[in-house]
Amino acid sequence: MRRLIPSLLALLALTPAISAAEAVRFVSCPVYRDTDAGRKSGCWLAEERETGRRFDITPSATKPDWSMGVLVEGRIAEKQDNACGAPLLEPVRVSVLPEMACTRAMIPAEGFPGRRFVLPPRNIRPLYAPDPAPPPPYTAKLFPIPFDFGRDFAVYQQSDWMLVNAATYAKAAGGTVRIIGYAETQPFTLSGQTLAEPADLARRRAEKARLWLVGLGVPADKVSLEWRENPAPLADPAFDGLTETSRRRVDIRVEP
Amino acid sequence: MRGSSVGAFLSLLMLGALSLPAAGQGAVWWSPGDGTPFPAQLDDVDGDGTTRLLLEGGPMQTKGHPFFEPKGDDGRACVTCHQPSDGMSLSAETARRRWAETDGKDPLFAAYDGSNCPDLPQGERASHSLLLDHGLIRIARPWPPVDAAGQRVEPDFTLELVRDPTGCNASKSWGMAAEAPRVSVFRRPRPVANFKYILAMGFAIDPKVGEPLPIDPATGQMVSGNLLSDRRVLSLEAQMQDAAHTHLGLRQGLTAEEQRQILDFELRLFVARQQDRIGGDLDEGGARGGPETLARSEPGRLGSQGMAVFSEFAAWEKIPADADISPEQRAYRESVARGARIFREKMFLITDSAGINSPVGFGNPVRNSCVFCHNMSQMGMDVAPGQVDLGTTNMPFADPQPHLPLFRVTCKGEPHPHYGRVIHTHDPGYALTTGLCADVGKITLQTLRGLTGRAPYFANGSARDLRAVIDYYERRYNIGYTEQEKRDLVNLMGAL
Known part of the structure; x- marks a missing residue:
């Protein structure tokens, strides 16, 4: 030190x-x-x-x-x-x-130590020691799922954990699940580069979220899909205060 | 005794336990239909020690059992390529011995997969060189790929033949332009044991692909995704039927009762090294090697969150000074224990390996050790499905293998994250199942137990022995192992 x-x-x-x-x-x-x-x-x-x-x-x-x-x-x-x-x-x-x-x-390294790996708080529990199901009462609940720019990949130890939480709640609560995928298709310029996501990414993100929910046991006939472009930013803990990143997300709304 | 059929041992057999003879006397070939009961404990003795097979729940009659009885027209059975003396796989050495003993007439050398190509002259050794010299079985995959439901998969890459030393990919009858197009790749038989671990699901997700675990279409249930090199099937039942058609030549497949019997046998069978010629029993002195620990332990546990991978040998890290063992025995045991530590703790930069460095966000490069992927306690498989590209089949990382075909893959959509748009490969691996260029060269991780009897290693047999496995990793990732560390790792793997 x-x-x-x-x-x-x-x-x-x-x-x-x-x-x-x-x-x-x-x-x-x-x-x-x-x-x-x-x-x-x-x-x-x-x-x-x-x-x-x-x-x-x-x-x-x-x-x-x-x-x-x-x-x-x-x-x-x-x-x-x-x-x-x-x-x-x-x-x-x-x-x-x-x-x-x-x-x-x-x-x-030039003398810098780096950091020892610490298991992040957003990590999925193993099947042999799962978290208990969330207790009732079950109310309508929104699970926003962040995605990296340009991708529909569920980020390891981040979005995947949120998807598991959404599926766990949906299974416990019953009712319907409404999935809305978003993409940031409006171009923005940073560091001299203009970036914009393709429109079909909103659909692919929604479908990926459905794959997770159904794969984890949510009845497929209870899940509906929508996709849209350029949502308003969302202030939610899922984005760790980085609100701009919330334009690239999926909203999973569980309605018991 | 080398090459004797098991029947020769009938008079010696005690159903509870059986020891097969030591090297120099010869390993035993289990012929289909032999009728020898499978004991509860079967010790295969070779020049360096003993590999033990445990059949949990007691001995089993093999007479009439579909794993052991010849099926189809040519007398093959499952046991032909999954020999108890070879850790329930098949070594190249055993194949050569069988060729010599039978003048190439054993059903092992069946034209459809025991030769380099069915349209070659089958009486000639050269027509079976891949099996005899490298322990490789021909695997003919449909092209374009077909999914588990039998539906055609539209690949996102084209596949061209660059080199075809066996002639099978260019064959008008068997090749890529045949009436039923097939891509012939050549792979080692995977061991049929320790399935409790291979089928285990530690987590409900596959972080490598950012999705939940795959669903078996036959049952609608999640499965581990760790069967076969290219994950072309998702359950043991599907694997049996696949093998019945492609390796036994059965047109009708196996009956439900036959599947049940095979499943019962396979799920009860455990294999591991039990004893070393120098080091003695691998479950002595506080160590917990050998197959009994496998049979007793819970599968699918992540070593980093529970019992550290291969910490079965931790007690040998500090052997008491007054322990009643020879200096050679002490040196061996300490080496195995060091090997386990090196396996877990020697860090190196993992680069450009799809399944590790992409698409999951571990980073490229990422610093980690062998247990990053070989992370399942006791077994060293991947708790998550283990489709990873180590480069063993893809240029420029693959060792030169002039005996194998070479394909040119051209990605039609996005380029491969590490190889670019054009990839040269001996075996596209998992991509022959998914049709995705990002999966070219990915191979499902193997179990790491009972290794000694089943050389050569890697799915394409490119490592002739355990030292060659370590040497490949050293070249591939520039790890910087010392000579002592390499010897320790070889001793560890030999003790598994």
Whole structure:
């Protein structure tokens, strides 16, 4: 820790102004820092090109691919630990952009420790030790499910956990389940890149959510599907305060 | 005694336990229809130790049993390719021995899958070189793929033949342009034992594909998704029928009663190494190796949340100084224990491996150890369905294998996340089931128990022995194992 303090001070001195809780949103190429504090302990960094600030984006549930661009959406963390040699974003969401080719970049640990892997709170319980079913009373309940930009993949230890929760509640509550898939088709420009999701992604996300619910035991004939474009942002704990990311979601509404 | 049929042992047989002879005397070939009862405990002794098979619930008559009785016209049975002396698989060495003993007349060498291609001259050794030299069985997959319900799958890639040393993919009768188009790939028989673990579901989801576990269309129930190299079937019942048609030549398939009997046998059977020539019994000195632990333990447990993978040998990490064992025995046991630690704790960067680095968001690269994938306690399989591309069949990571066909895959839609639009592969693997270019080269993880009797390793037999498995991983991921670490890992795998 003693050796980290000088490096943290140096980092703050060299980094253009950062302020805690500031929201950042940019597109960039990721850099992998090869720290080793055990499994999954490597650091992921990305530079906001407009300002020259490099951030630690490691806490994202989706990690980058070193040969592809990333859309980074996060907030500068209140509590900085300098484990990776850059200001920490937390919460942070990373979306991999396969069509944006990046030169692979791996840098050494340079004395930074990385972080030991800790099982995140959003993890699915094993079948041999499941969570108990939610108790009654059962009321209408909304389960918003976040998705990465451009994808219908249920993010590991994030969206998958929320989908299991929705299915568990729906099975316990009975009634009907209304699924509405959304896509952000309105183009937006970040870091000089214009991004927009394809319209059919809203349908694919809705269908993916239905696959999860039915696969986990919700009666198929109780599930209805809809899909739409460009929803209003939704303030919900599922998005960890990163409201802009909520434009890419599925709403699962359980109506007992 | 090498090459004797089991019948020769009938007079020696005690139904409770049976020891097969040591190497130099010879492993026993179980011929279909032999009629030898299967004992509750069967010890297969080789030059380095003993592999033990346990039949939970007691011995079983094999006379009339559909796993052991010849089916179809050519006298084959399930046991032909799933030999008790080979850990319920089939080693290349055993195939060669059988060829020599029968002058190539054993049903094992049936034209339809025991030769490089049915239209080759069947009396010639060269026509069976893949089985004899590499332990490979021909697997003819429909092209385009067909799903579990028999519906055609429209692939998102094209498949062209680059090289066809067996001639079977270009064959007018058996190849990709035949009336019933088939892609011939060549794979090792997977062991028929320890199914309690292979079928176990630890979680309801498959994080690799971001979906719930697959549903067996026959039952509507979730299944583990860990059967067969390319997951072309989802249940043991479906696997039996698939094998009955493709490996036994049965036109009618198996009856419900035959399936029940086979299932009963397979679900009761456990195999593991029991004893090492130098190290002694693998369940001594506080260790819990051997098949009894497998039979007693709960399956489908994640090692990182319960009993650490292969911690059965943890007691050998600190053997008391006054333990009554020889220096050689101590050295072996300590090596096995170190191997288990290395297996769990030696970190390396895993790169460009579909199923690990994509599409699930672990990152590319991601730092982890062998147990990232081999994560099931006791067994070392993947608790989640284990379709992963290690590169064993895909260029540029695959070792040169001039004896195998080479295909050019061209992705029609999105390029493969790690190989780009064009992939060269000896075996598209899981992609022959899903029709997805992102799945090219993915192979279902194997069980890691009872390994010693069933070389060569990997689905395409590209690792001639356990050391070659370690050497492949070293090349593929630049792990940096020391020579001692490699020896420890080989000793661990030999003790499983």
